[in-house]
Amino acid sequence: xxxxxxxxxxxxxxxxxxxxxxxxxxxxxxxxxxxxxxxxxxxxxxxxxxxxxxxxxxxxxxxxxxxxxxxxxxxxxxxxxxxxxxxxxxxxxxxxxxxxxxxxxxxxxxxxxxxxxxxxxxxxxxxxxxxxxxxxxxxxxxxxxxxxxxxxxxxxxxxxxxxxxxxxxxxxxxxxxxxxxxxxxxxxxxxxxxxxxxxxxxxxxxxxxxxxxxxxxxxxxxxxxxxxxxxxxx
Amino acid sequence: xxxxxxxxxxxxxxxxxxxxxxxxxxxxxxxxxxxxxxxxxxxxxxxxxxxxxxxxxxxxxxxxxxxxxxxxxxxxxxxxxxxxxxxxxxxxxxxxxxxxxxxxxxxxxxxxxxxxxxxxxxxxxxxxxxxxxxxxxxxxxxxxxxxxxxxxxxxxxxxxxxxxxxxxxxxxxxxxxxxxxxxxxxxxxxxxxxxxxxxxxxxxxxxxxxxxxxxxxxxxxxxxxxxxxxxxxxxxxxxxxxxxxxxxxxxxxxxxxxxxxxxxxxxxxxxxxxxxxxxxxxxxxxxx
Numbered sequence: 001x002x003x004x005x006x007x008x009x010x011x012x013x014x015x016x017x018x019x020x021x022x023x024x025x026x027x028x029x030x031x032x033x034x035x036x037x038x039x040x041x042x043x044x045x046x047x048x049x050x051x052x053x054x055x056x057x058x059x060x061x062x063x064x065x066x067x068x069x070x071x072x073x074x075x076x077x078x079x080x081x082x083x084x085x086x087x088x089x090x091x092x093x094x095x096x097x098x099x100x101x102x103x104x105x106x107x108x109x110x111x112x113x114x115x116x117x118x119x120x121x122x123x124x125x126x127x128x129x130x131x132x133x134x135x136x137x138x139x140x141x142x143x144x145x146x147x148x149x150x151x152x153x154x155x156x157x158x159x160x161x162x163x164x165x166x167x168x169x170x171x172x173x174x175x176x177x178x179x180x181x182x183x184x185x186x187x188x189x190x191x192x193x194x195x196x197x198x199x200x201x202x203x204x205x206x207x208x209x210x211x212x213x214x215x216x217x218x219x220x221x222x223x224x225x226x227x228x229x230x231x232x233x234x
Numbered sequence: 235x236x237x238x239x240x241x242x243x244x245x246x247x248x249x250x251x252x253x254x255x256x257x258x259x260x261x262x263x264x265x266x267x268x269x270x271x272x273x274x275x276x277x278x279x280x281x282x283x284x285x286x287x288x289x290x291x292x293x294x295x296x297x298x299x300x301x302x303x304x305x306x307x308x309x310x311x312x313x314x315x316x317x318x319x320x321x322x323x324x325x326x327x328x329x330x331x332x333x334x335x336x337x338x339x340x341x342x343x344x345x346x347x348x349x350x351x352x353x354x355x356x357x358x359x360x361x362x363x364x365x366x367x368x369x370x371x372x373x374x375x376x377x378x379x380x381x382x383x384x385x386x387x388x389x390x391x392x393x394x395x396x397x398x399x400x401x402x403x404x405x406x407x408x409x410x411x412x413x414x415x416x417x418x419x420x421x422x423x424x425x426x427x428x429x430x431x432x433x434x435x436x437x438x439x440x441x442x443x444x445x446x447x448x449x450x451x452x453x454x455x456x457x458x459x460x461x462x463x464x465x466x467x468x469x470x471x472x473x474x475x476x477x478x479x480x481x482x483x484x485x486x487x488x489x490x491x492x493x494x495x496x497x498x499x500x501x502x503x504x505x506x507x508x509x510x511x512x513x514x515x516x517x518x519x520x521x522x
């Protein structure tokens with residue numbers, strides 16, 4: 001579904017990603033784990049078009065998407081839930097979801113998408129008239145994911161969904177992401193919470209200093225001594 | 235002691251002036267809130283539109299409402315042109331360069347208007363009556379201007395809250411990049427915003443020319459007060475700008491009657507400077 005081959009990207013003179021190749025198949029959940037500053041967020045941004053790759057190719061369902069602007073890529077069916085949630089704080093919850101369905105194709109199925117999002121996250125239905133900025137951190141993350149689902153994506157990019165959440169909320173959030181998965185969405189998730197995320201996904205990549213260091217089935221990766229010591233904390 | 239009737243009359247005039255000032259401040263603030271650039275030459279676009287109304291109505295003899303429509307359309311086109319020709323190329327450069335560019339446009343427009351139309355004051359003469367309410371003469375032109383300004387602002391409010399593109403404009407002002415992830419081309423949102431802001435300048439021009447004469451330096455007369463209102467209300471804060479317009483117009487009108495017109499502006503600036511220290515984020519800024 002999504003394939004990156006030898007992608008290099010960065011900001012100005014700084015290169016954050018070197019020669020990264022990865023793939024996500026339809027229906028899969030894939031994680032990219034790695035320490036702070038390893039290039040995980042850059043990877044997400046290059047896929048969703050917020051930054052252009054310097055080299056390498058990106059294809060989504062056979063179409064080349066490398067270097068296309070973000071507002072175009074979402075139309076192909078890739079929704080990016082950015083790091084730090086980035087909801088529109090002064091808009092109501094309902095208006096945030098409305099913006100998720102900004103594209104004409106998504107607008108046409110607005111009512112149906114909204115019903116699905118409300119079924120997944122009932123809290124968003126209860127708080128629809130509230131200012132998004134007044135929601136709790138967990139609810140804001142649900143809103144960010146719900147807003148992404150409104151665009152009717154095929155692939156969802158989740159960048160550090162558990163960041164800044166209380167431990168009990170982190171567990172709930174991973175349950176919710178599991179439910180999103182069961183709905184049939186393909187997921188690419190970047191997380192620092194390695195132990196939780198490896199329980200969620202099928203496969204994972206380990207990214208270090210901008211390069212893919214390891215790749216494998218989530219369960220197998222979690223068993224690697226190296227990964228356990230460094231990230232799982234066992 | 236000043237006759238309370240004079241004070242009441244000043245207060246009413248202040249209120250009526252506040253409506254048109256609010257229209258100007260909202261247009262400027264909308265553009266700033268979304269694109270993050272202050273159009274120093276905003277009121278000079280108003281000046282150009284006032285000339286347009288003058289020519290359409292006074293020189294070519296069309297009815298005033300035609301002049302108004304021409305002015306709104308011209309304002310929208312000027313807004314788009316300013317964005318595409320001046321703002322767009324410098325969108326990512328340093329703020330000081332952006333100020334210099336839009337400031338340069340101001341001097342260009344003033345000189346251009348002087349070159350074309352000289353410094354003569356020109357006005358549109360409409361046969362509008364003056365009303366007497368409780369011994370107070372009230373200008374019908376001002377009443378009409380006030381009413382239309384309020385209707386236009388209501389329309390803007392509905393546009394920004396009830397339509398997809400209006401909500402997207404507010405969303406872009408909060409997070410440009412996140413809105414790109416929703417599928418909105420920022421450049422298109424900017425063009426729409428500039429057109430709406432320009433159209434508001436055009437409407438304000440039509441409402442001003444029935445009260446004031448136009449000359450090439452009209453922008454210098456109304457520009458500073460418009461910027462003060464925007465800053466006082468909190469740059470980008472639409473409700474704040476609306477409230478601040480009436481505060482400033484009342485200060486000018488009432489102290490103008492108590493002392494003199496010049497003193498009215500002096501006091502307005504003093505109020506402004508004090509408020510900058512007391513509430514630097516604007517009168518309605520959220521604390522914390």
